[in-house]
Amino acid sequence: MELDNRKFKILEAVIQDYLRTGEPVGSRTIAKISDLSLSSATIRNEMADLEEMGYIVQPHTSAGRVPTDKGYRLYVDSILAQKAHAESQRDAALKKREKELENIKKEYASRLDRMEDVMQAVARTLANDTNYATMISTSSGRNNKIKFVQLSRVEEKKLLVVIVMEGNIIRNKVFRVSETISEKNILRLNMMLNTTVTGLSVEQLEEKLSAIEAENGNQQMLREVLNIIFETVRNADDVQIVTGGTTNIFKYPELSVSEIARDLITTLEDKQGLTSFVETAAPDSEGIRFYIGEETPVKSMRDCSVVTASYELSDGTTGTIGIIGPKRMDYEMVVETLNNIRMRLDELFSKN
Amino acid sequence: MELDNRKFKILEAVIQDYLRTGEPVGSRTIAKISDLSLSSATIRNEMADLEEMGYIVQPHTSAGRVPTDKGYRLYVDSILAQKAHAESQRDAALKKREKELENIKKEYASRLDRMEDVMQAVARTLANDTNYATMISTSSGRNNKIKFVQLSRVEEKKLLVVIVMEGNIIRNKVFRVSETISEKNILRLNMMLNTTVTGLSVEQLEEKLSAIEAENGNQQMLREVLNIIFETVRNADDVQIVTGGTTNIFKYPELSVSEIARDLITTLEDKQGLTSFVETAAPDSEGIRFYIGEETPVKSMRDCSVVTASYELSDGTTGTIGIIGPKRMDYEMVVETLNNIRMRLDELFSKN
DNA sequence: ATTAGCACTCTTTTTGATTGAGTGCTAACA
């Protein structure tokens, strides 16, 4: 059977109404709301076909129809195709986004020393605006380079190492050394470090590590320090994930079921499972990916849809922004919001 | 009316059974489980009295009895009194706590550069062991002193300031300055900073701020730097709150009601409202406080009990550990756990 | 090809009856 234009319009009407209400939608409703001027009976016939084709289902014999994952998928793809050569509505939404960014900037300005806090703020604002749960991951990327290293003594046998990476990501650590070390030696170490280590990425550092040690004899101190630096840099490289608005899921009855909500919030809370959204690089449509229902890699999200966008900041930081909501989420709005956020995020950071 | 020993025993039995089952408990049950060898009829009479006194209520005419906040309160107080001069069971629980600490230590060792992460780990472990939601607040205290300041140049017009406070709390910030600054000047500034600023607390710093500026003429650069330092230090001083195991509340049906759960998780998520537990200093019984039902300062926790303990680490950090659960939580276990954690926490940190 | 009409299905809501847990009270008892 073929999906002609009329069928598609009916499918679209079903989905849109379902997005709004969350209730199964019947033929009479479609007859009324759509501009097809067909009777409910005709619609019924078409709907029977659509069901046969797998785009919609009845929860039970005498209920309206509900879109399947396949149905959503078709709908989402069509939106994307449409977006591709119609750059419409942009202006309408622009002002709103402008304000969003304004808010973020304000929060951001207050404590821009901690990347994580900024992400947190963005995640919250985003959650607030969309009414869905959000996640943002950041990773500085494995090829992020060391820009600057500074060693100082804070106590008799305790040293502080501060490492600045490209993009001004800062890591530091206080650590204990086995023997007292003179100010002069610290100076020497600093010189030495900044000539050998600067400009190296984590991987390069690892490679060079033994070479450097060999070159400088078996200096106990140097080895200790280098190891600490390596550890610290490698940690900085971790993928960090923050979430926002997790309780938004209670706004959708189909997700408020105690068991579903629990699992969902649990995965959002410990963030572990969310990495699967980050791993899969996004080569397709402008980096925006859709996971509808069973398509999500996380089992607690079977009843959800997840939309992710990847971003790359001018400082080399890359990451993923994700929006988690019910399958009947407002895909158009989400895509638009994501696109905007992504574009402006870079702007926001480069300005600093 | 007077609360004689028998009445108290019955009340205790009611509460204990209710803690276990979460269901209203009737006179027959008490007759069976208690060792009073009284008939249900007698128990009934006593229970009528207890109800009159306000310790228990019937949810409806023909249901068993449920403890009131007042009833819980009496019970909790009696446990504490009992604890005071019986140091029993300790050994039994000791091993378990030992292991808890072991776990935390392990997590802790891996990335001890970030206090917040440690707290997070502790909160999670605690939540895991108790099956309740947990919160931990840290604040370095307003009298925490600056130990060490280090300024360095990372780009043409960007400076990095690293501040180490007592207890090796480190803050740093990269900031842009209006004019290029020579290496020599940075050196000078560093000298200057470490002689004037070291040893000051946030409050003292604020006081001295203008004095220092006046003394050094209207050096644009100095003023900028000092302000940044002040801002950064003040931020470091913020109360930080982490939570753990928020989804544990789903383990208790009376809290799983969608509306209650939503409100609860929301407050736990944005942490803002939790500060009220920190503010009220805890002068009484070893610093452990109980908030039963309506007693909690947070309205979303009306159906919960909250138990908090305050702690103070050897490095001056103070804070509050809180456990949030249903009113029928296992108060004895919680008290014990809190006491243990508190004692060991200090040990854990001073060892580092 | 479209539509009106109708029988049919299945969920949801309503209603009423039944059950069962638990109480309060009274009267008997030690």
Next chain:
DNA sequence: TGTTAGCACTCAATCAAAAAGAGTGCTAAT
């Protein structure tokens, strides 16, 4: 005087049957 057995009573919870309502599929007419 304190304790207990017994009984009538209350009320939530459970269940079944009935009614209502939404929506469908099919047939026959347009």
